[in-house]
Amino acid sequence: MKKYISILKRTRLFAGVGDSEIELLLPCLSARLCTYKKGEYVLRQGEHLSDIIVLVDGNLHIQKDDYWGNRSILGQISVGEMFGEAYVTPESGAVLNDVVALEDSVVVYFDVKKIITTCSSACRFHATVVQNMFFAISEKNRKLVQKLGHMSKRSTREKLISYLSEEAKRKKSSSFTIPFNRQQLADFLSVDRSAMSNELCKMRDEGLLEFQKNKFTLR
Amino acid sequence: MKKYISILKRTRLFAGVGDSEIELLLPCLSARLCTYKKGEYVLRQGEHLSDIIVLVDGNLHIQKDDYWGNRSILGQISVGEMFGEAYVTPESGAVLNDVVALEDSVVVYFDVKKIITTCSSACRFHATVVQNMFFAISEKNRKLVQKLGHMSKRSTREKLISYLSEEAKRKKSSSFTIPFNRQQLADFLSVDRSAMSNELCKMRDEGLLEFQKNKFTLR
């Protein structure tokens, strides 16, 4: 666990909390470390959850496969990001999506009850963590709304423009690398891969953008 | 303001807080009442926000119109529900969507800073509100994920099935009324109204469901 404290320190959840304080907080929040090999499932649709999870190493996808084998990728989780926060309220039911490791990954589980129930005065940074968690969920919420913005576009081209310009804005550069290959991007935007590939090339030919593999440049 | 306390008491945000306590909390949270006539905008895309808002009377839609006039309805807000919570973190930028009153509506603004900064011991229910807000946002998050589930379906029929069966589950009955007319439902699911109308009738002819106006019955 100790080797990941420096990473936890840089996460949203522990912003403003120092190394030594984090070490004190960890047992107070019932922190548990778990490792997953590439391809393993961190969460499965239908499970119940009472923890918030932070990725400290590796890379995860939030996805769902339907009865006909169509895969939807709802999002991607990078090191330092939090997930599972939508399923920890008393009323929330089962987990709606799978979370799968794209590479060997390490996560830390935190008991939500412990987080929201401010404990003894021993850990005075507890309140900071609660506030951080609030901000983190709020931010997540915003991301979901943004994704809904992409998804609500009617055509493949519009979805691509919506997503790519969003990424450009986020990375503050017209050149950026996306965390998806073509199939994954198609699953993320809920479109057909070949149709999307087609559209991307058309847009390139029209001079709207350039790309090499996962690196895109908007014009 | 007083006439809405009984409504606030029944909201998620104030669950477990009594009438008299709410009255004490209101000034402590910088509560401000605002009324909007049918058709007026409560929030506009691009605005900045530092409040959480609760609807205490009326009915609202969260929506966005693009350059070409296509409207997307991201969600609908009923009395007692909270919104705006995604835009109140230090880093969150402008509001991404419009919020418009479908009928004459009344909302209450709460200063977020006041909420998350636990105040003097005078209002001992403050901590409860913080926890409630956490649950409420978490719940909202879940709703967004569910909507993404509908949106990620490829065909109009699948989107309809996804949405309608979700509603049936939520209302715990195979008969239920939806808060949208046809055009609004189409905007909500990001499909063409006539194509959707067509599909609905096909499904009815196949015996999958029945409907009169906004009342649906699944078979």
Add this chain to the structure above:
DNA sequence: ACAAGTCCGTTGTATTTACAACAGAAAGAA
């Protein structure tokens, strides 16, 4: 009651997308 406006279903056509299949490029393994 009447007029104006809205809502809903229906139809035909043009456009777009999904699906299947394939070939070349790139990446990995033996």
Add this chain to the structure above:
DNA sequence: TTCTTTCTGTTGTAAATACAACGGACTTGT
């Protein structure tokens, strides 16, 4: 290297969707 496997772009066809347009049912306001 050579052999696989994966990834990407391309094409043709079938299917689904968007768009425009219209008539009837229902509302609303005068």
